[in-house]
Amino acid sequence: MVTPDWQIHEYNPDFYILRESGCTNYEKPFLYLIFGKERVLLFDTGAGKTVDTRGMVNQVIGRWLKRQARPEIRLLVTHSHGHGDHVAGDAQFRDVAGVEFVEPKVKAVQTAFGIPSWPDTNGAIDLGDRVLDVIPIPGHQEASIALYDRKTGVLLTGDSVYPGRLYVADWEQYRASIGRLVSFTDGKVITHVLGCHIEQTRQPYLDYPTGTTYQPDEHSLEMGRAELLELHAALQKLGSTPTRAAYRDFTIWPVKRRTAASGQ
Ligand SMILES: [Zn+2]
């Protein structure tokens, strides 16, 4: 009763980190809202049948508009990938006037962000004086992407890199994707690597069991390029055999391919 449905963290006045409460859904996903001069981007729409993402997003946008003394801004909705715990609020945005909605499917993402050859080339989104690079990173799920915000240096990695169980559905694709992500970040300012879940505790190598709703001693959300390099080195070392392997801040966790409708 006393836990709010959403935690809203203002990273800066134009960048918001939104977290769904464990009481609404145990996945407790993180969503991101990034403002440019022309458009605002929502990355993912939440988990669980009862999620009210639109109300929360409208509230944050309303506050931003008030501060800017502007009447409106266009909303663009896209996803880290197509799993159920990241698309549950889609119906609240699809076919809504003034909202540009990109389906979490390879073709739709390719078209929307100008990706000529999936997954080997990158695309971009210009929100108005704010360009985000779109990097295809299939492997956790076929339509997985990472976003790089050139303004803050933040790299959003969805379920592909975060402090927790990194479920890998397509091992070879995932290995190649992490390799491309490492190359992409080479020589760039990477302030934070932010994923969509936390399953790791603050104790090295220890994660919370699946389904945990309350995590008072959880790992911080943010990781850095060091963890990305560690993940890359681990995947190189493991080679072509899908292998579960625990590291200090994450576990590589091969799984059978799942349908887009199921969770994680
Ligand atoms: Zn997922």
Ligand SMILES: [Zn+2]
């Ligand atoms: Zn997920």
